[in-house]
Amino acid sequence: SQTIHQWPATLVQPVGSPLSLECTVEGTSNPNLYWYRQAAGRGLQLLFYSVGIGQISSEVPQNLSASRPQDRQFILSSKKLLLSDSGFYLCAWSVLSRSGNTIYFGEGSWLTVV
């Protein structure tokens, strides 16, 4: 069965510091990978998605970036965090099929920028 791992689960970072969140998927090949952000009490904002190694689509211009160095690895980064970057970050995966594109989320990473 497929599983998704995301880390770290929680982190507190000062403004201006770098960020690296990592996500890996097991049990599937060539998944679509996604990074979502959720501000406190808000909806799901798609930040990036990737359909293959090195292929990244950005949905929202910001100071974040994403990379996919391996088929089942997705990394979210920032060189300098802002207070507004605080939130709940969710990695997700899906495999596109004729019947649909069901997305499965990782457990999430709580980021607090102070």
Next chain:
Amino acid sequence: GENVEQHPSTLSVQEGDSAVIKCTYSDSASNYFPWYKQELGKRPQLIIDIRSNVGEKKDQRIAVTLNKTAKHFSLHITETQPEDSAVYFCAATPTGFQKLVFGTGTRLLVSP
């Protein structure tokens, strides 16, 4: 592109009552409609989905209905229980598209 609207934003019911959450979508090419439940501090989890070739799907106390002509779909929860309290998200996507478009979420509170 697709746009999904979800109502209500907050819904309070008594235990045992039914709850209905409605979503509308704009892209007539959309044909896959999942629903996610997100408990406080946890990840969204798929609870039910429906594809455009059916009008209704049931799974125990939850059901989803789809009206493609009107471009809306609804989540129905019967005999609500306190553990149904959560935020529910609807979503839509056309076949072959890589992205789901999510609604803004409904916070359901079930009071004992």
